[in-house]
Amino acid sequence: MKHELLSIDGVRDAVRRLPDDALTPIREAALAHLDEHGLPTLRDEDWKYTDLGPAIDISNRWFAAGARPDTSDDIAASVDLITASIDANWLVIANGLIDDSRITIDNGLEVLRFSDSPTAVNMERPLANLNAALLRDGLRIEISATMEKPIGLLIIDSANSAAGVSQASIEISVAPGCDAEIIEYQASTGEGDHYANSVVALHIGQGASASYVRLQNRGKRHVQTGRLSATLDVDSKLIMGSYDLGGRLVRNDVDIDMSEPGAEVIFSGLYIAGDGQHIDNHTKVDHRVGPTTSSQEYRGILNGNCRCVWNGKAIVHKGADGTDASQANHNLLLSDKAEIDTKPELEIYADDVKCSHGTTIGQLDEAALFYLRTRGLDKRRATVILTRAFAVDIVDRIPVAAAKDAIASLVESRLADLVQDVAP
Amino acid sequence: MLEIKNLKTRIGDTEILRGLTLSVKAGEVHAIMGPNGSGKSTLALVIAGHEDYVVTEGTVSFKGQNLLELDPEERAREGVFLGFQYPVEIPGVNNAYLLKAAVNARRRHSGLGEVDAFEFLKLAREKMTALGMDPKLLNRGVNEGFSGGEKKRNEVLQMTMLEPSLAILDETDSGLDIDALKVVAKGINTLRSPERAIVLITHYQRLLDYVEPDFVHVLSDGKIVRSGDKSLALELEERGYEWVREAVNA
Numbered sequence: 001m002k003h004e005l006l007s008i009d010g011v012r013d014a015v016r017r018l019p020d021d022a023l024t025p026i027r028e029a030a031l032a033h034l035d036e037h038g039l040p041t042l043r044d045e046d047w048k049y050t051d052l053g054p055a056i057d058i059s060n061r062w063f064a065a066g067a068r069p070d071t072s073d074d075i076a077a078s079v080d081l082i083t084a085s086i087d088a089n090w091l092v093i094a095n096g097l098i099d100d101s102r103i104t105i106d107n108g109l110e111v112l113r114f115s116d117s118p119t120a121v122n123m124e125r126p127l128a129n130l131n132a133a134l135l136r137d138g139l140r141i142e143i144s145a146t147m148e149k150p151i152g153l154l155i156i157d158s159a160n161s162a163a164g165v166s167q168a169s170i171e172i173s174v175a176p177g178c179d180a181e182i183i184e185y186q187a188s189t190g191e192g193d194h195y196a197n198s199v200v201a202l203h204i205g206q207g208a209s210a211s212y213v214r215l216q217n218r219g220k221r222h223v224q225t226g227r228l229s230a231t232l233d234v235d236s237k238l239i240m241g242s243y244d245l246g247g248r249l250v251r252n253d254v255d256i257d258m259s260e261p262g263a264e265v266i267f268s269g270l271y272i273a274g275d276g277q278h279i280d281n282h283t284k285v286d287h288r289v290g291p292t293t294s295s296q297e298y299r300g301i302l303n304g305n306c307r308c309v310w311n312g313k314a315i316v317h318k319g320a321d322g323t324d325a326s327q328a329n330h331n332l333l334l335s336d337k338a339e340i341d342t343k344p345e346l347e348i349y350a351d352d353v354k355c356s357h358g359t360t361i362g363q364l365d366e367a368a369l370f371y372l373r374t375r376g377l378d379k380r381r382a383t384v385i386l387t388r389a390f391a392v393d394i395v396d397r398i399p400v401a402a403a404k405d406a407i408a409s410l411v412e413s414r415l416a417d418l419v420q421d422v423a424p
Numbered sequence: 425m426l427e428i429k430n431l432k433t434r435i436g437d438t439e440i441l442r443g444l445t446l447s448v449k450a451g452e453v454h455a456i457m458g459p460n461g462s463g464k465s466t467l468a469l470v471i472a473g474h475e476d477y478v479v480t481e482g483t484v485s486f487k488g489q490n491l492l493e494l495d496p497e498e499r500a501r502e503g504v505f506l507g508f509q510y511p512v513e514i515p516g517v518n519n520a521y522l523l524k525a526a527v528n529a530r531r532r533h534s535g536l537g538e539v540d541a542f543e544f545l546k547l548a549r550e551k552m553t554a555l556g557m558d559p560k561l562l563n564r565g566v567n568e569g570f571s572g573g574e575k576k577r578n579e580v581l582q583m584t585m586l587e588p589s590l591a592i593l594d595e596t597d598s599g600l601d602i603d604a605l606k607v608v609a610k611g612i613n614t615l616r617s618p619e620r621a622i623v624l625i626t627h628y629q630r631l632l633d634y635v636e637p638d639f640v641h642v643l644s645d646g647k648i649v650r651s652g653d654k655s656l657a658l659e660l661e662e663r664g665y666e667w668v669r670e671a672v673n674a
Contacts, residue, residue: 365512365514367512368512368514370474370475370496371508371511371512371514371566372514372517372522373473373495373496373497373500374472374473374496374497374499374500374505374506375500375522375525375526375529375582375586376497376500376501376525376526376529376530376533376586377497377525377526377529378495378497379495379497381525382497385517385522385525386514386517388516388517389514389515389516389517389565390516392516393516
């Protein structure tokens, strides 16, 4: 396959079409970096299994068509539906534009725009450069009290033209001693091609905790790349749950930096992929000091002609004694055309550490399937039940109580759909 | 109710049943005994519809219909129940959920509505208490972390909830101590009725002290080589299977 390159002229034109405001110098700087370094290719170790070709193709077509945001109003109904399904304090980024009409600002919560107080952007990541270059505006959320309702971040796009592109960028800080609950919900509507690129930076203060749930339920023609980077202060804690149900090509990067002792991160993930889907989860945890703890478990359910990637990396830096790091990835393959590339990576430069990792790839348990059938359940139902059983631990770990029912029921219907096509 | 004629089956290249004939009528309890490897469990799995076993010859009819044409789930809904020798553990599938789904699958097939959730749980708890099972096991994964005895009781629980027309119990007595055996036997006996038939597969005579069979068959090398009444089981206990083999070969 010939690799199309991202049209830098196209990006430049799109940048120039954005309003000239406080973010202009940052956009120009990001554009210059992008021009110099480009986007990752299959030759980059971290991108070995994931080809950004479809994202580049959609972007170039969007540039050529004038780089206009989708302005169709059919998205409002979806926004209403989603924000009603989970009781949260919602901020919406629709087609790359911030809509803060639904959020209630009270004591302990502040929401700012990047354009109010621009700060430098991390230029090390090519997709973050693309994001900064094309970003209309970003959100800065400061949480300084434990709130009754979780903060909901809905990133939603309507794809009604031939090709659309959108950016979202959010910075969240949780003040020392607070417990925050955050829901990141990514969705899209419409039959056109769309590429959404998001960057979320989360800082958790001393003794604070954040429960972060990330749901990706995009349409089957839609491409998403998303990064969550988290930094953790002394004795802080991050509990994360990540659920990928849709999308054509999805790449999630989770990057956790633990530079202070007593920090702990627990994350769980579930990805469900059917025909034509490619879902890639890359996680990286830097244990820079000890004692710090990280544990992660991702599970994948794959059917039809699809491909998933899981790459979990933990780096225990020199001197980070007392680190405890564990990684697990388990996969259930329902079709012989499904492919999983799974790779746990441990890099250990300290002596006194406890690290473990394990991955499994398996098929449905035939004995269990037969058992259920002898109890009168047809093959499809039995398959759904066993598939759900494989996912149930991760679903039970949805870290934000208010989002549990909604996500569990989306997982349930996604699984029922997925199993429709199980070979008899 | 169940008519098996000249049944031959193989798994892979190995022929296991080699012309087995058996007739079970409503109201009867049959015991099938025989040495290890004689084909007892194969017979049970073939009747339940296990797809690894290929029927090469013979017929199996159940209530007048060709059982071999039905999927395992259809057989179950028609009233065939297999109590497994080694019930599988299914973590993540709630025991009560499966029990209810199984009962409803059978009810729907018979044109009945779904069970009332409250009545269902009440009945299940009663039956569990009668079987000496902790009702808490309802909320665990199916057989997950159950002891050998708990697994066997769970099979009997499912059977008594499903009220099958034909129950085949594959070594339900193995792994049970004498007290548990009595409780399980009582559970099996509650199912005895003129409309139902029970086939007990067992190595030992002791279960038959508590569930009295009308007929006892000896299975050897994939065939029934001897049939009789319950005294045959006692004779086997005394003289061993070698006695039957010698008698057949003589």
